[in-house]
Amino acid sequence: MSDPRLQVAVLGGGSFGTALASIAADNGAAVNQWLRDDDQVAAINRDHRNRRYLADFAINPRVVASSDLRAVIEGASLVFVAIPSQAFLSVIRQANRWLQPGQILVSTTKGIQADGFKLMSQILEEETDSPHIGVLSGPNLASEIAQKQLTATVIASDDALTRARVQNALGCDYFRVYASNDRYGVELGGALKNIYAIAAGMAAALGMGENTRSMLMTRALAEMSRFAVALGANPMTFLGLAGVGDLIVTCSSNLSRNYRVGQALGEGRTLDEAIEALGQVAEGVNTVSLVRGKAHEEGIYMPLCEGLYQVLFNGVPARDMARLLMQGEQSSDVEFTLAREEVVQAKRREEGS
Numbered sequence: 546m547s548d549p550r551l552q553v554a555v556l557g558g559g560s561f562g563t564a565l566a567s568i569a570a571d572n573g574a575a576v577n578q579w580l581r582d583d584d585q586v587a588a589i590n591r592d593h594r595n596r597r598y599l600a601d602f603a604i605n606p607r608v609v610a611s612s613d614l615r616a617v618i619e620g621a622s623l624v625f626v627a628i629p630s631q632a633f634l635s636v637i638r639q640a641n642r643w644l645q646p647g648q649i650l651v652s653t654t655k656g657i658q659a660d661g662f663k664l665m666s667q668i669l670e671e672e673t674d675s676p677h678i679g680v681l682s683g684p685n686l687a688s689e690i691a692q693k694q695l696t697a698t699v700i701a702s703d704d705a706l707t708r709a710r711v712q713n714a715l716g717c718d719y720f721r722v723y724a725s726n727d728r729y730g731v732e733l734g735g736a737l738k739n740i741y742a743i744a745a746g747m748a749a750a751l752g753m754g755e756n757t758r759s760m761l762m763t764r765a766l767a768e769m770s771r772f773a774v775a776l777g778a779n780p781m782t783f784l785g786l787a788g789v790g791d792l793i794v795t796c797s798s799n800l801s802r803n804y805r806v807g808q809a810l811g812e813g814r815t816l817d818e819a820i821e822a823l824g825q826v827a828e829g830v831n832t833v834s835l836v837r838g839k840a841h842e843e844g845i846y847m848p849l850c851e852g853l854y855q856v857l858f859n860g861v862p863a864r865d866m867a868r869l870l871m872q873g874e875q876s877s878d879v880e881f882t883l884a885r886e887e888v889v890q891a892k893r894r895e896e897g898s
């Protein structure tokens with residue numbers, strides 16, 4: 546149970562924003578949720594339902610929805626931002642004139658901004674004066690949280706107050722909040738796993754088996770941690786909920802929007818058709834192309850991301866790409882114990898002898 550005087554603001558009225566708002570209210574906080582659509586605001590306050598994103602979920606009636614950003618932010622000591630990455634900066638810029646330096650700002654968004662390859666907490670840092678910035682990420686399918694399925698997440702921040710306040714605001718008998726001080730690694734984990742969720746959905750639609758899924762997920766973990774470590778994250782973070790945990794859930798469930806985009810592609814739809822059928826944002830589609838660009842720039846080996854890019858944006862059939870990937874260099878299982886280059890060089894020496 547959190548301090549009953551705690552005031553929480555949630556920016557965004559999607560399924561995760563709604564589930565979090567309701568948990569904080571269940572825990573006793575006063576919660577205001579900002580949505581841009583007045584009709585949706587009225588419907589939530591009247592029916593305590595979010596029909597567009599989480600229709601069957603009974604929202605705690607203490608959650609008050611509003612389209613008045615100022616009223617939602619003012620007085621809140623904890624602000625969650627649950628807005629897709631493409632709109633994140635513009636919402637923070639609208640909010641900025643009412644944000645106070647003492648407020649804790651937490652991004653829940655698992656995406657990357659194209660301009661400058663920025664993560665959302667970096668945007669919060671650059672745009673505001675708050676020293677209290679955090680990231681919430683983990684295996685957290687919103688519709689399962691709404692059913693009160695036992696779930697765990699991570700609050701990542703180098704600020705102890707931010708970690709403790711989020712643990713108190715959201716921790717309850719079905720939602721556990723673990724702490725991390727690797728904000729960058731946790732946030733990158735959340736964004737990167739969306740790439741591989743698309744690939745996993747595609748593999749499932751193509752009838753590939755459990756061995757294939759396991760190989761895909763494990764090599765995805767190797768690839769995403771290779772990328773993140775090259776950019777400064779701690780490799781150990783990928784052993785946690787926001788790394789392997791989130792990778793497992795999104796590569797296994799068609800409750801994930803990214804997985805569903807992959808499934809639709811595997812069933813033969815075009816990318817535009819898959820996105821249209823989804824009707825919501827699948828962050829992974831942009832993330833594939835941003836991460837592929839960054840990997841090229843930095844010289845980071847990412848065959849799965851490259852292959853998915855070719856399928857998504859260059860029309861290469863998924864089955865052909867899978868065959869091609871199977872012909873790639875056989876290298877090291879865990880690169881943090883045996884370097885990739887060492888294996889590749891030894892194999893070449895053996896072939897030449």
Ligand SMILES: NC(=O)C1=CN([C@@H]2O[C@H](COP(=O)(O)OP(=O)(O)OC[C@H]3O[C@@H](n4cnc5c(N)ncnc54)[C@H](OP(=O)(O)O)[C@@H]3O)[C@@H](O)[C@H]2O)C=CC1
Binds near residue numbers: 627
């Ligand atoms: N859903 C899930 O299971 C989980 C999601 N996440 C992450 O949390 C973040 C939020 O997810 P989720 O709650 O599902 O919401 P979505 O990412 O689906 O975003 C939907 C919300 O953002 C609003 N929005 C979109 N564009 C704008 C804009 N330009 N200005 C203002 N509001 C805008 C939408 O309003 P409108 O309806 O009017 O378009 C809606 O309220 C995502 O980045 C996601 O990766 C994390 C864990 C689980």
Ligand SMILES: O=C(CO)COP(=O)(O)O
Binds near residue numbers: 802
């Ligand atoms: O991040 C999620 C679960 O942890 C939700 O994934 P999607 O955005 O693919 O629905």
